[in-house]
Amino acid sequence: MTTTAYQAYQQAYEQFEQDPEAFWLHKAGRLNWHTTPKKGVSYDHESLSHWFEDGQLNTCYLALDQQINEGRAEQVALIYDSPVTEQKECYTYAELLESVSYFAGALSELGVVAGDRVVIYMPMIPQAVIAMLACARLGAIHSVVFGGFAPKELAVRIDDAKPKLVLSASCGVEVGRVIEYKPMLDEALVLATHEVEHTLVWQRPQYRASMLTPRDIDWCELVAAATQVDAVPLPATHPLYILYTSGTTGVPKGVVREQGGHAVALHYSMETVYGMKPGQVFWAASDIGWVVGHSYIVYAPLLFGCTTLLYEGKPVRTPDAGAFWRVVEEYQVNALFSAPTAFRAIKKEDPEGKLFAQYNTRSLQTLFLAGERLDAATYDWLQSVTRLPVIDHWWQTETGWPIAANPMGLSPLPTKAGSASVPTPGYQLTVLDANGEPCAAYEQGLIALKTPLPPGCLSSIWQNSTRFKQGYLSEFPGYYLSGDGGYLDEEGYVFIMGRTDDVINVAGHRLSTGEMEEVVAAHDAVAECAVFAAKDELKGQVPVAMVVLKDGSQLTQAQLREELVQSIRRRIGAIACLKQILVVERLPKTRSGKILRKNLRQLVDGEAMTVPSTIDDPATLDEISTLWKASQQ
Ligand code: COA
Numbered sequence: 087m088t089t090t091a092y093q094a095y096q097q098a099y100e101q102f103e104q105d106p107e108a109f110w111l112h113k114a115g116r117l118n119w120h121t122t123p124k125k126g127v128s129y130d131h132e133s134l135s136h137w138f139e140d141g142q143l144n145t146c147y148l149a150l151d152q153q154i155n156e157g158r159a160e161q162v163a164l165i166y167d168s169p170v171t172e173q174k175e176c177y178t179y180a181e182l183l184e185s186v187s188y189f190a191g192a193l194s195e196l197g198v199v200a201g202d203r204v205v206i207y208m209p210m211i212p213q214a215v216i217a218m219l220a221c222a223r224l225g226a227i228h229s230v231v232f233g234g235f236a237p238k239e240l241a242v243r244i245d246d247a248k249p250k251l252v253l254s255a256s257c258g259v260e261v262g263r264v265i266e267y268k269p270m271l272d273e274a275l276v277l278a279t280h281e282v283e284h285t286l287v288w289q290r291p292q293y294r295a296s297m298l299t300p301r302d303i304d305w306c307e308l309v310a311a312a313t314q315v316d317a318v319p320l321p322a323t324h325p326l327y328i329l330y331t332s333g334t335t336g337v338p339k340g341v342v343r344e345q346g347g348h349a350v351a352l353h354y355s356m357e358t359v360y361g362m363k364p365g366q367v368f369w370a371a372s373d374i375g376w377v378v379g380h381s382y383i384v385y386a387p388l389l390f391g392c393t394t395l396l397y398e399g400k401p402v403r404t405p406d407a408g409a410f411w412r413v414v415e416e417y418q419v420n421a422l423f424s425a426p427t428a429f430r431a432i433k434k435e436d437p438e439g440k441l442f443a444q445y446n447t448r449s450l451q452t453l454f455l456a457g458e459r460l461d462a463a464t465y466d467w468l469q470s471v472t473r474l475p476v477i478d479h480w481w482q483t484e485t486g487w488p489i490a491a492n493p494m495g496l497s498p499l500p501t502k503a504g505s506a507s508v509p510t511p512g513y514q515l516t517v518l519d520a521n522g523e524p525c526a527a528y529e530q531g532l533i534a535l536k537t538p539l540p541p542g543c544l545s546s547i548w549q550n551s552t553r554f555k556q557g558y559l560s561e562f563p564g565y566y567l568s569g570d571g572g573y574l575d576e577e578g579y580v581f582i583m584g585r586t587d588d589v590i591n592v593a594g595h596r597l598s599t600g601e602m603e604e605v606v607a608a609h610d611a612v613a614e615c616a617v618f619a620a621k622d623e624l625k626g627q628v629p630v631a632m633v634v635l636k637d638g639s640q641l642t643q644a645q646l647r648e649e650l651v652q653s654i655r656r657r658i659g660a661i662a663c664l665k666q667i668l669v670v671e672r673l674p675k676t677r678s679g680k681i682l683r684k685n686l687r688q689l690v691d692g693e694a695m696t697v698p699s700t701i702d703d704p705a706t707l708d709e710i711s712t713l714w715k716a717s718q719q
């Protein structure tokens with residue numbers, strides 16, 4: 087391909103490749119630092135990389151004060167739209183700054199200082215955004231835990247982050263249902279070994295939580311007595327947040343994001359990847375509990391002077407599949423970012439796009455999708471209904487911003503079905519074979535990034551650099567392994583084919599089958615089990631458990647199913663969606679005893695099986711196939 091667009095991309099990429107440090111220092115120069123950095127990348131005593139070590143800044147200052155200095159005081163910074171509570175609110179930059187600086191003052195009253203951790207377990211309400219920015223203002227390290235996680239998951243994160251405070255709300259509101267957060271927080275604090283000094287609770291009218299004095303403090307009362315505080319200048323390498331994400335075991339990984347690289351990378355991505363202009367409206371229809379919410383609901387739009395949208399609703403049922411388009415019309419949204427699963431849900435209920443046609447969506451320039459593979463049917467439907475550029479882009483919690491995308495701020499490239507387009511200038515992406523050698527075009531392998539990772543990517547795993555090195559960096563020195571498999575074509579387009587580990591993606595939620603196996607295996611009647619992902623038309627993937635019962639177990643399949651479903655909901659949360667459980671006589675294994683999970687997945691998905699020659703007894707797969715087919719009738 088020799089289009090001008092491709093040349094523009096190549097030029098930008100070459101500019102980066104020729105001198106990565108100069109490239110990034112130039113991008114850094116576009117922010118208003120307290121002390122402008124002169125150094126690009128540096129390495130610590132463990133050889134881990136950090137960006138802009140000699141710079142000082144404050145992310146909250148850049149997201150709010152600086153925007154006001156640039157004349158945006160009266161521009162709307164944050165729109166809150168909540169169809170589940172029928173509430174709508176707008177905060178200008180001046181109003182948001184006021185709320186944030188008072189709340190930062192309230193946190194200071196409780197003794198929170200730079201470096202303290204603060205866990206935020208909250209629904210999609212403005213107070214959650216205010217809390218994140220207030221932590222950033224003080225240099226306190228926030229760790230937001232997705233509201234759909236069960237108390238045990240929250241407890242594990244509290245024990246790892248060891249926060250001084252937990253911020254929460256009395257409840258979340260799902261469609262037609264109130265989820266009482268505070269009792270879950272109480273339970274988590276009993277389960278956790280770490281003791282927090284206080285909890286700060288935002289009481290919502292849908293449910294008033296009971297408070298335990300002196301530990302629990304009412305949010306509004308504390309803020310009413312607070313005074314405003316200014317942003318604290320902090321080293322660029324100071325952690326802005328810890329965000330836990332699923333790995334291959336039950337212990338989540340605390341991704342650490344340093345504030346300098348984060349601000350530079352997000353600012354750059356808004357322009358180059360998303361093609362936005364300050365003053366425009368950017369809507370990431372995700373949740374603040376996920377990286378998409380951190381980067382593209384809270385920080386990036388504000389750092390770039392855009393208006394951001396916090397939507398407490400669903401793509402469907404709030405009240406119908408026209409919900410997204412209603413929001414686009416109402417707030418003149420310019421770019422919408424969500425997960426393919428959200429659009430599959432809309433497509434299912436509005437296949438002909440009749441609801442789409444009822445709204446004036448002319449403001450919308452681009453649709454961005456990420457979080458899971460974008461299937462061809464959803465891509466085609468979205469394009470034919472909206473007639474907009476549909477941009478699949480690939481990244482992960484660890485990187486914090488897009489690794490591969492069609493860079494809308496450069497000249498957009500032609501899209502290719504099934505591809506997240508090209509590596510974003512700033513990332514050096516390679517596909518490696520099992521020996522760490524680069525793969526040829528179209529040859530599938532492990533997708534790796536050359537180190538040092540660009541600014542904004544994780545600097546380590548919280549309090550566990552060994553896990554960072556072992557999990558990502560040590561297999562092939564000089565490379566970060568993404569955990570995704572895929573290939574490049576001859577023009578450098580990236581095709582992501584799926585995870586190479588136990589991580590699965592259920593409705594855009596990243597979960598660990600390893601963790602689910604631990605929960606299933608802990609059931610008294612279970613001798614052994616395998617949990618793996620099966621394809622699902624709506625959610626992309628859903629977990630399936632195959633279970634061998636202990637001899638003498640009297641449980642029926644229905645009883646076992648009910649108990650395991652409840653264990654998973656209690657231990658991980660309803661979002662895990664484990665519903666399909668099959669009792670089998672034995673599991674397929676290699677002669678060395680390794681369970682053949684890949685073959686189980688192929689069997690359930692109806693794919694051709696590649697059975698390894700090392701299988702212990704091939705008849706096992708036939709037995710399970712018969713049982714599975716019977717269970718599906
Ligand atoms: N707090 C508490 N519970 C939550 C929750 C939250 N924040 N989010 C989800 N849950 C619960 C739901 O109530 C549901 O519980 P139930 O099984 O008792 O009904 C369960 O978790 C599963 O919820 P969900 O994954 O939302 O599935 P759904 O079938 O209700 O809806 C979709 C399907 C596709 C509409 C929905 O999954 C969706 O909007 N997905 C998009 C997700 C997304 O944007 N991800 C972006 C990451 S980039």
Ligand code: AMP
Nearest residue numbers: 456457458459479480481482483582596
């Ligand atoms: P998370 O860390 O929750 O953002 O999940 C990251 C994982 O989601 C990646 O490692 C991929 O497996 C998957 N993913 C994200 N975006 C895409 C995409 N555009 N195409 C395919 N898989 C994706």
